[in-house]
Amino acid sequence: MILKNDLYREHGFLKGLFLGLKITMITMLRNIFGKDRMTLNYPEEKYFYSDRFKGKHVLTVKEDGTLRCTSCMLCATYCPAQCIHIVAADDSDKEVEKAPVSFEIELLRCVFCGFCEEACPVDAIRLTNEYEMSNHAEAEWVMDHHHLAFRKSLNNGRGIVSTVDDNDRMKLRL
Amino acid sequence: MSDTVKFKWNDKEIEAKKGSNLLKAALDNGIDVAHYCYHAGLSVAGVCRMCMVEQNGVPRPFPACNATVNENIEVRNDTPKIKEAVSATLQFHLLNHPLDCPVCDQAGECGLQDNYMLHGKYDSQMTDKKVHKEKVQDIGCDVMLDAERCILCSRCVRFTGEVTKSSELGILNRGDHAEITVLKELNNDYAQNLVDICPVGALTSKDFRFKQRVWFLEDVHTTCIGCEVGCSVKVSQNKNGAYRVKPVLDEAVNGYWMCDDGREIYKHVSSPTRLHSLVANQQSLFVPAEEASLKEKLKNKNVKLILSTHLTNEEYRDVFTKIKDLNLAARVEVALYRSPDVGPIFDGILKRGNKNANLKGAIKNFEQFGFDASDDHCKKLMANVKDSDAVLFVLPEMSQSLDHLETAVKQISKAALKCAITPNEEWSFVRTFDFLCPVPTFLEKNGTMLNYQGLERTLVAGMSYGDNSKTVASYLDWV
Numbered sequence: 001m002i003l004k005n006d007l008y009r010e011h012g013f014l015k016g017l018f019l020g021l022k023i024t025m026i027t028m029l030r031n032i033f034g035k036d037r038m039t040l041n042y043p044e045e046k047y048f049y050s051d052r053f054k055g056k057h058v059l060t061v062k063e064d065g066t067l068r069c070t071s072c073m074l075c076a077t078y079c080p081a082q083c084i085h086i087v088a089a090d091d092s093d094k095e096v097e098k099a100p101v102s103f104e105i106e107l108l109r110c111v112f113c114g115f116c117e118e119a120c121p122v123d124a125i126r127l128t129n130e131y132e133m134s135n136h137a138e139a140e141w142v143m144d145h146h147h148l149a150f151r152k153s154l155n156n157g158r159g160i161v162s163t164v165d166d167n168d169r170m171k172l173r174l
Numbered sequence: 175m176s177d178t179v180k181f182k183w184n185d186k187e188i189e190a191k192k193g194s195n196l197l198k199a200a201l202d203n204g205i206d207v208a209h210y211c212y213h214a215g216l217s218v219a220g221v222c223r224m225c226m227v228e229q230n231g232v233p234r235p236f237p238a239c240n241a242t243v244n245e246n247i248e249v250r251n252d253t254p255k256i257k258e259a260v261s262a263t264l265q266f267h268l269l270n271h272p273l274d275c276p277v278c279d280q281a282g283e284c285g286l287q288d289n290y291m292l293h294g295k296y297d298s299q300m301t302d303k304k305v306h307k308e309k310v311q312d313i314g315c316d317v318m319l320d321a322e323r324c325i326l327c328s329r330c331v332r333f334t335g336e337v338t339k340s341s342e343l344g345i346l347n348r349g350d351h352a353e354i355t356v357l358k359e360l361n362n363d364y365a366q367n368l369v370d371i372c373p374v375g376a377l378t379s380k381d382f383r384f385k386q387r388v389w390f391l392e393d394v395h396t397t398c399i400g401c402e403v404g405c406s407v408k409v410s411q412n413k414n415g416a417y418r419v420k421p422v423l424d425e426a427v428n429g430y431w432m433c434d435d436g437r438e439i440y441k442h443v444s445s446p447t448r449l450h451s452l453v454a455n456q457q458s459l460f461v462p463a464e465e466a467s468l469k470e471k472l473k474n475k476n477v478k479l480i481l482s483t484h485l486t487n488e489e490y491r492d493v494f495t496k497i498k499d500l501n502l503a504a505r506v507e508v509a510l511y512r513s514p515d516v517g518p519i520f521d522g523i524l525k526r527g528n529k530n531a532n533l534k535g536a537i538k539n540f541e542q543f544g545f546d547a548s549d550d551h552c553k554k555l556m557a558n559v560k561d562s563d564a565v566l567f568v569l570p571e572m573s574q575s576l577d578h579l580e581t582a583v584k585q586i587s588k589a590a591l592k593c594a595i596t597p598n599e600e601w602s603f604v605r606t607f608d609f610l611c612p613v614p615t616f617l618e619k620n621g622t623m624l625n626y627q628g629l630e631r632t633l634v635a636g637m638s639y640g641d642n643s644k645t646v647a648s649y650l651d652w653v
Contacts, residue, residue: 072276073387088384094310098277098384121276 053129054112057105059149060124060162067149068124068162071100075116075125083109084116103145107133123164179245184252190243197225197238200249207251208260208289210267210373211327212239215430216336222327223263224289227251235259261293268294270305270350272322280375282388286325305350313342313356315365315434316380321353324376330354330368337431337523338362363525367431370420381437382418386410394636395422397623399484399531399571399616400436403524404625407432407439409617411636415444416617426629433525435574442572442615447600448640449612458605468609469652471591475564477506477653478555478589480582482570483513483530485646486621486633490539492647498543502653508545509552510536511567511582516574526626529574534624556585564591564653568646569604571615576601583607595646611649614642 008016018025031037040047049055060068071088083106091099116125130153135141149159177192183200190199198214200207210222220240227238230248235256238249250256268286275281307321331343331354340362346355354376360368369379391410398405398419406424410417419440421432442448454463481493497506515527530536540547559565565586573579580603586592587606594607597615604610618638623631 070276071384072281073390074276077387077389090384096277097274097310 049129049131051129053131054114054127056107056128056130056133057110057116057143057148058126058128058130058154058160059103059145060126061149061159063161063163065159066096067100067103067145068122069100069103069145070096070098070122070124071103072098072121074119074121078115078119080113080115081106081109081111083107100145103148105143105148106141107143108138108141123162126160126162179243181243181246182248184250192244193242195239196227196241196243196249199243200238207238208264208293209239210285210325211329213329213332213371213430216329216332216371219328219332222267222325224260224267225251226256226259226263228253228256257293260289261295264289264293265295265299267325268298269300270322271325272304272306272309274323278320278323278375279378279383279388280323280372284375285373307353311356312380314360315362317360317365317368318378318380318383319354319356320376320378321355322376323374324354325374326352326354327373329371329373330377333364333368333371334360334362337367338364343368363433363435363521364431364523366434366437367421379418386412386414386417391417392636393420394617394634396617396634396636397631398432398436398439399623399633400433400439400529401526402528402530402533402626403427403526404531404623404629404631405432405436405524406631407436409440409443409636411440411444411617413637415639416440416636427625427627427631428524431524433523435525439572440617442598442600443617444639445598445600447598449596449598449610450641452612452641453599453610455605455608455610460599460610463609465652468593468611472564472593472652475505475591475653476560476562477502477564477566478559478586479506479508479566479650480511480552480555480568480586481508481536481646482511482568483533483536484571484616485532485536485568486619486623487532487535487539488621489619489646490536491543492645493650494539494543494545496647496650500650500653502650506650506653507555508540509555510540510547510549511552511570511579512549513570513573514575514578528626531625532623534626534628535622538624556582559586559589561588561590563589564593565589566593566595566611566649567607568613569594569596569601571597576603579603593649595649597640611644612641613644613646614638615640618642619645 031039062068071086073086076084076086085104086100087102088098089101091097114127117127150157154160178189179192180187180189183205188199188203197207197212207225209225211219218240220237223237225238226235227249228235309320309322311319313319331345334343335341342356342358342360344355344357345352366379368377390412393408393410395408398407405428406422407419408422409419419437421428423430451462452465453460497503513529516529517527519527537547583603583606592607593609593611594604595611595613597613599610616633617636619633620635621633625631
């Protein structure tokens with residue numbers, strides 16, 4: 001199928017070809033000589049996606065540095081790929097009551113739909129704009145909560161602190 | 175019988191006994207009425223005000239749980255007035271509710287969640303701070319109390335007062351500050367029923383605490399094998415294992431309740447000690463073995479077969495017909511091992527001392543096929559075990575008198591070949607056996623049992639957690 005049929009009919013083959021490829025040619029020339037290149041020299045140069053990008057998961061932490069997750073299992077319930085595995089246990093803090101002892105995501109199974117993020121009632125899980133994921137063995141793709149919350153890329157291992165709704169929730173507290 | 179009358183509930187005609195409870199009549203006829211405090215097994219309190227109804231000729235709405243059925247009355251709970259009343263009542267119930275559904279074990283089967291979807295107001299009109307009460311209280315008998323989640327329906331207070339008559343619970347303080355309190359630590363054999371009857375997450379089970387969310391579980395309606403009562407129960411399970419046991423209403427046997435001992439019966443079903451194949455004893459370690467090795471050893475031996483009382487009627491029949499069919503009667507001697515009584519014969523509520531779940535059925539089948547089911551015969555058989563014999567011991571699935579069982583196992587230690595037919599290798603004394611032969615647990619087989627009343631109780635198979643390919647009778651093929 002010839003897309004710009006009218007150009008061919010009007011200008012003939014060769015001129016029509018160049019006219020049709022105008023945008024492509026301009027971009028190509030700009031990429032070869034120009035400054036704002038579309039192509040990146042990955043991995044030396046990296047692309048930064050917006051915060052809305054659905055990449056690798058992160059478990060947020062409270063101000064005291066513990067996981068925000070209460071292991072309510074809503075994400076595991078909602079997950080269409082069934083890649084979230086949580087083991088809950090009693091927490092010594094009565095205000096917290098329930099906390100995960102193990103939180104695992106099988107990244108190979110994950111479809112990065114972001115449903116876990118939506119299901120979470122306490123903003124404990126987010127999808128970040130981290131897109132570089134490469135591993136060898138299959139077992140390395142099962143991310144435990146130490147990696148999900150405290151990997152090097154997250155505030156140098158201190159984790160991402162979330163206080164969403166904290167004020168609202170505490171407002172009604174004594 | 176003649177006093178059965180007809181009346182109308184939201185234009186639906188219902189038949190019920192005259193003078194019987196109005197709410198129960200509606201619930202029994204499949205009408206969904208929001209209620210918290212009413213429980214058919216307890217007295218009427220009328221405190222939750224959720225089952226409000228209007229009746230023709232009665233000027234004001236009233237709670238259905240405290241009214242009786244009468245001829246030709248017309249009751250409605252779908253009028254705007256009632257809907258508003260129920261919605262306002264629910265709003266009051268939720269005023270101080272901590273809304274900690276994410277950490278609450280009741281979430282998924284909670285009366286507040288269910289009714290909130292139907293009658294909730296969604297936006298809180300409360301401007302004051304919520305009243306806080308003590309959370310995470312261990313009140314004994316594996317029951318956890320969260321006073322904050324409580325809606326003060328008083329079901330638990332009535333249960334301890336009326337059913338167990340131990341009266342450990344009470345409501346303290348007034349108004350907003352009223353809360354359920356343990357007057358003394360829970361100490362009765364039926365405490366886990368409190369968890370079942372609590373319509374919200376105030377009383378939860380310590381055993382089930384945070385193990386699994388209820389929406390991941392499926393219920394299997396089967397029979398408890400804890401004692402000779404044979405309570406009707408449901409076992410909640412999923413592919414990872416069984417998680418809890420709850421009673422199911424059966425007027426003839428257990429009513430609404432079951433004892434705390436019966437709550438433990440799921441534990442051996444999906445325990446890590448379940449057998450996944452035939453195993454042989456190698457220096458007190460059990461390693462998977464070839465079937466042929468056991469077959470060879472059993473061949474042409476004199477076999478003493480000791481059956482437990484946890485088998486179904488069908489299994490006893492299969493064993494005996496197999497003995498008849500294969501003409502094994504000359505070589506195989508059969509006896510019935512009974513667990514000794516634990517505690518009083520009957521505690522006045524449900525629990526019985528005789529822990530032999532299918533004793534009646536076993537005796538019936540033994541007699542039918544001309545075998546001796548008496549305890550004396552079993553003792554004699556054990557004492558007469560020769561060192562050339564092979565013993566097939568069908569161990570009870572669970573036992574509250576392990577010492578007695580251990581002595582029985584020691585008695586047969588003379589035998590040349592000792593095989594335990596058991597679903598798991600939990601008990602330490604099974605190490606004296608040469609082989610462990612896997613069989614299904616009660617939760618993995620269909621069948622019937624006879625309880626102490628002689629009533630037939632049905633076992634229903636749920637999911638499988640071990641090697642269930644063989645039955646007790648099938649091991650006789652190898653003799």
